[in-house]
Amino acid sequence: MAANHPPNNEHIDDNMIKVEVNLDDISGEWLGFVMDRLFEAGANDVFYTPIYMKKNRPGILLQLLCSNQALSEMKDILLQETTTLGIRYYPITVHRMERRFIKVDTEWGPVTVKQGISKGKVFQSSPEYEDCKNIADKHHIPLKQVYEMVWKQL
């Protein structure tokens, strides 16, 4: 499951696979479920794109990223949970920034901020969604207000 938890230092990963499936005979209900299943099983990312398929069919292109080691399990889930008869894939390189986690204090408690760092320089500072959401839910304040407060503290 290494690929699911890549190291936090900046690195280039040459061991990744992009998997794609075209789907025109599955409902949106099932697709919502499939995404969760794939993430739980170690997919690094999963996302859908609306596509136009033959015979006037609105379809979905499922794309996922996983490590070479996880490919076999991803295929199993796609077979079990979708309607596909074919799975295609190709190697892909991923350059991941260094990730560092800092704490920022707000009047409602601390919020984790994920920093993206390259060559020692901080490029991104993203408040963690789940932290902000929990505060918004608990204190009945808008999520927007929580983010704005964190940004000011940075």
Place this chain on the structure above:
Amino acid sequence: MAANHPPNNEHIDDNMIKVEVNLDDISGEWLGFVMDRLFEAGANDVFYTPIYMKKNRPGILLQLLCSNQALSEMKDILLQETTTLGIRYYPITVHRMERRFIKVDTEWGPVTVKQGISKGKVFQSSPEYEDCKNIADKHHIPLKQVYEMVWKQL
């Protein structure tokens, strides 16, 4: 079925309805079929938009235009052929241009061109797709070439 074949003169039609249905538990295969059925039954237009629905579901917004008189039949088809439990709609006004059909000669035979006219002035001149397609199929030439030839003759 008057609305299905609106008159060819320029006019404003205040008798039209836009019908909408959100679908998250139907496959693309069925949706391709539904569109044809609705057109055959007299819909003036039918089209799909990809939408994001709750629980991470990619869904489809089906929209159709029909006359007030056709609404009841459209509802019947939506019930029979889709998975919806609710159908929503609102009145809509349509300003239709005058439509005139002229013939343009090409080396492969005549092509109908549909003209759109407002207050006596020609704004649109569209080669009829089916005519061009038939020529392309029969003479094994690119569709693009047929259109370009018609445009030059206009």
Place this chain on the structure above:
Amino acid sequence: MAANHPPNNEHIDDNMIKVEVNLDDISGEWLGFVMDRLFEAGANDVFYTPIYMKKNRPGILLQLLCSNQALSEMKDILLQETTTLGIRYYPITVHRMERRFIKVDTEWGPVTVKQGISKGKVFQSSPEYEDCKNIADKHHIPLKQVYEMVWKQL
């Protein structure tokens, strides 16, 4: 909150409103949150469409359905949780089918099936997603398999 829980008999509701907001300065993270908030507050439906806005901006069209009585609360949430400066809306009619809930037995326990009925005739029979999902999660079987079993029992 009547509109949030419309009656289960077949009826036509003339008291509904469609609300629309265009958004080009909000992130996807916040939009996932806003949808949940609007449903919790009584929206009958909420969905997003990708749109092309000025200055080459990919944006989102937020659409929601609510009763006239709920409009004011929906506006408040949109102001608090999104970045919009304007909210537009128009009345819309909804024809809702009769809803009836039956139980279907499977080897893993009962599943609720929602039926859609018009003029006394059953048009839709949809296994309830949450029931199927719970069985799939608990018994470690594909969701697809649960649905297929329910369909066979119907």
Place this chain on the structure above:
Amino acid sequence: MAANHPPNNEHIDDNMIKVEVNLDDISGEWLGFVMDRLFEAGANDVFYTPIYMKKNRPGILLQLLCSNQALSEMKDILLQETTTLGIRYYPITVHRMERRFIKVDTEWGPVTVKQGISKGKVFQSSPEYEDCKNIADKHHIPLKQVYEMVWKQL
């Protein structure tokens, strides 16, 4: 052209029209141009949605908002600049927040911030894009950095 420049106080405008056109025989090049033309002529908003049309055609739904007084000019532009033979529309209500413009100082000069206010309370504070873009271009700094600086000053 009042509708193009609605008043800055909070108000509900019952004089607006939503116009829609389906397009399957026009190129993306022209559509980029049409949007600019419609804004210049006083449209309050213009946006595109990808749609699935008959005969397997990817099409575009053009939507625009304008005042009743501007409708006639919008129709003229749609006729001249697109390929449509029909234009549909319906009335729509717009609730606009109060807009107030304040100046925020940054190390690169002042930036206008547009505030959205309802019942006297500030809900939105959006740095003006053009101001931030000009600073980013002139000082060769990321746009992101300019926004972040403005947010901190608020």
Place this chain on the structure above:
Amino acid sequence: MAANHPPNNEHIDDNMIKVEVNLDDISGEWLGFVMDRLFEAGANDVFYTPIYMKKNRPGILLQLLCSNQALSEMKDILLQETTTLGIRYYPITVHRMERRFIKVDTEWGPVTVKQGISKGKVFQSSPEYEDCKNIADKHHIPLKQVYEMVWKQL
């Protein structure tokens, strides 16, 4: 044309190519035609995605899958039938399940069901669309009803 008719046993095909073209100066009418042409010429799949291109242009990303041997013919069609000046591509691996075709009897006659099989286990059982459509058309029954009957017989 082997790739167009891959063998029915489960296998991994390392001989496939994904071809991509961005299009911003072509109409939806032509794109509907192009898809058919590419399938006729042996493309294994063809699909469209709506994309946002420069200068505010809604465009289309055409993607197709074909064997290495078919690449040259695909390029010819793209040149002849679209407006592109460049065609890009990369190798892609396809894992295809075993396909087996069984017959299911219904009150309106037999329907072919395509089964997807991996390592000897049946994962998919899809009623053939054309069979179901023919029955729905001939007997004037909803397509949904035909599928539901086949599912019950499985």
Place this chain on the structure above:
Amino acid sequence: MAANHPPNNEHIDDNMIKVEVNLDDISGEWLGFVMDRLFEAGANDVFYTPIYMKKNRPGILLQLLCSNQALSEMKDILLQETTTLGIRYYPITVHRMERRFIKVDTEWGPVTVKQGISKGKVFQSSPEYEDCKNIADKHHIPLKQVYEMVWKQL
């Protein structure tokens, strides 16, 4: 910057890279800006696709094409101007047609037409957008009319 200005003769370029980034925490405003920045820095193409990401988030898939030499600069811009923590990429081959530029005279002055040529045969003849736009703006005529005039002259 050779890749940014590939040669005008027909050739196959094996030195290209497709770069992809998934974005769910950035606004449309910034994305409009990023596209321009990437083009200015030598990207051969940049385009966005709407995607469905986890937690019900509408996101954007940014794709860009560049030469191997430009990859490093593209990464820098993506880090500076977007919110991403990871950048993925894979090699891609591009077959570019010969490009030739001819002048076509119209009553409003000359228009450049870009021709796409393969094996010495002209497949595409596209009026240059900027030329046509300038004429439309200067002479207050529809863009459509300018294109139609150029097509007739070809």
